[in-house]
Amino acid sequence: MSVLVIADDLWSRLRDHLLADREERAGFLLARSAGPRLIVRDLVLIPDDQLERGTDSVSVTPPALVDVMNRAVREDMIIVEAHSHPQSWETVRFSDLDDQGQREMVVYLADVMPGRTYGAIVVGQSAVAGRLWHGRRWTPLDHVLVTGPHIELWSGDGSPMTRNSRASVRHSDRYDRQVRAFGQQGQSKIARCRVAVVGEGGIGSIVTVQLAHLGVRDIALIDADRVEESNLNRLAGATPSDVGQLKVDLAEVQFRRVSPVASICSVPEEIRTESALEAAQSADVLFGCVDTDSGRLILNELAVTHAIPYIDCGSGIDAPDGRMSAAGGQVVVWVPGRPCLLCCGEIDRAIAAEELESEDLRAFRRGRGYISGSDTPEPSVISLNGTVASLAVTEFIALLTGFRPANHYTYYDMFNQRVGQRLVKRNPLCFTCSTEGTGDSANVKRYSRIAVPMDLPA
Numbered sequence: 046m047s048v049l050v051i052a053d054d055l056w057s058r059l060r061d062h063l064l065a066d067r068e069e070r071a072g073f074l075l076a077r078s079a080g081p082r083l084i085v086r087d088l089v090l091i092p093d094d095q096l097e098r099g100t101d102s103v104s105v106t107p108p109a110l111v112d113v114m115n116r117a118v119r120e121d122m123i124i125v126e127a128h129s130h131p132q133s134w135e136t137v138r139f140s141d142l143d144d145q146g147q148r149e150m151v152v153y154l155a156d157v158m159p160g161r162t163y164g165a166i167v168v169g170q171s172a173v174a175g176r177l178w179h180g181r182r183w184t185p186l187d188h189v190l191v192t193g194p195h196i197e198l199w200s201g202d203g204s205p206m207t208r209n210s211r212a213s214v215r216h217s218d219r220y221d222r223q224v225r226a227f228g229q230q231g232q233s234k235i236a237r238c239r240v241a242v243v244g245e246g247g248i249g250s251i252v253t254v255q256l257a258h259l260g261v262r263d264i265a266l267i268d269a270d271r272v273e274e275s276n277l278n279r280l281a282g283a284t285p286s287d288v289g290q291l292k293v294d295l296a297e298v299q300f301r302r303v304s305p306v307a308s309i310c311s312v313p314e315e316i317r318t319e320s321a322l323e324a325a326q327s328a329d330v331l332f333g334c335v336d337t338d339s340g341r342l343i344l345n346e347l348a349v350t351h352a353i354p355y356i357d358c359g360s361g362i363d364a365p366d367g368r369m370s371a372a373g374g375q376v377v378v379w380v381p382g383r384p385c386l387l388c389c390g391e392i393d394r395a396i397a398a399e400e401l402e403s404e405d406l407r408a409f410r411r412g413r414g415y416i417s418g419s420d421t422p423e424p425s426v427i428s429l430n431g432t433v434a435s436l437a438v439t440e441f442i443a444l445l446t447g448f449r450p451a452n453h454y455t456y457y458d459m460f461n462q463r464v465g466q467r468l469v470k471r472n473p474l475c476f477t478c479s480t481e482g483t484g485d486s487a488n489v490k491r492y493s494r495i496a497v498p499m500d501l502p503a
């Protein structure tokens with residue numbers, strides 16, 4: 046699978062340039078590799094005087110091409126060539142001349158930039174087709190994810206944006222009441238969006254059930270824990286006979302009951318493991334429903350470095366003597382360009398570092414009274430979790446259907462019965478924000494090999 050991820054402002058600039066009029070135009074995307082994704086970092090739009098026009102094609106002059114290649118080598122970027130077929134509307138595909146040009150290109154690149162990935166896209170009015178040259182063969186582009194306060198999903202095979210699932214969604218009544226709210230296109234986007242939910246506890250289990258009813262069809266469920274008796278007050282759908290089962294198995298069974306056609310990938314692992322990180326990094330939208338600072342730290346870093354739209358949920362109750370004095374929660378929607386969770390003050394780095402320590406070291410330090418966090422269970426109530434889960438799924442709907450821009454920081458105050466937004470600015474010194482879109486080079490997988498990485502974000 047391969048996904049091209051591009052911010053909405055870059056995507057608009059690219060389309061405005063390529064589709065300015067009826068003439069074919071060209072440009073290059075400079076991208077970083079991030080697991081199955083290519084994250085576009087910059088554009089090089091080729092002006093008309095650096096194009097050579099044939100009768101049925103357009104190519105870039107050699108000096109302009111050499112400039113782009115030098116820059117890609119200097120900045121360790123992957124080149125994706127882009128050109129337009131402005132006369133193609135509903136569908137678009139590479140022409141025979143395009144095929145031939147790309148065949149010659151990869152032969153040339155094997156010589157001057159051996160071993161590097163190369164990509165090509167052709168852009169029509171309402172469709173995109175693409176492919177990647179990697180490991181000496183072409184792989185079709187699965188889709189283009191355009192990120193911003195609402196996200197777009199374009200098929201990568203040149204078919205219309207909504208074709209993949211339009212038929213099956215239209216012919217059933219089950220989404221009729223939602224189609225009346227989001228339109229056919231909004232419902233199709235929900236069906237095509239690949240989602241990962243990390244944490245199948247009090248909030249995550251409710252988020253998961255809501256996503257199943259909403260029409261999500263491609264989901265990864267990630268949690269290493271098993272159901273305990275003390276979870277039965279809040280774990281959606283859990284019964285006494287589920288005690289001892291993996292939480293992801295319970296979530297999968299429930300998802301399947303609501304949505305028999307769904308593709309579900311259950312990962313009974315901690316988020317820091319390689320398999321969990323891989324499942325999470327292939328999502329178009331990531332839900333973080335974890336109750337640890339270390340889990341948030343890793344998810345935040347994964348989302349920011351891999352440019353994955355990330356919806357983080359949390360709730361908390363203060364009840365020092367068994368009497369509530371404060372309670373509430375928050376939902377943070379991170380998309381590229383927004384302040385990360387560290388900027389929002391949602392992660393305690395010292396507690397995260399302790400949680401990441403090996404069990405042996407933790408036990409040793411606990412014995413000597415050096416553990417600052419407490420191992421006493423926190424209070425948790427289903428109605429509060431349900432409110433936060435619903436706020437989070439509403440932001441997901443906003444991201445996909447665009448009925449309004451997804452909010453950055455939403456809080457819920459259970460005592461004063463208030464939902465509001467908090468304005469957060471990016472910390473100019475935030476290390477994690479400085480690594481936005483750097484992809485594989487950020488090496489998030491080090492968490493699977495090293496207990497507490499030396500370069501833990503400050």
Ligand SMILES: [Zn+2]
Nearest residue numbers: 139140143167
């Ligand atoms: Zn062409």
Ligand SMILES: [Zn+2]
Nearest residue numbers: 385388475478
């Ligand atoms: Zn930040």
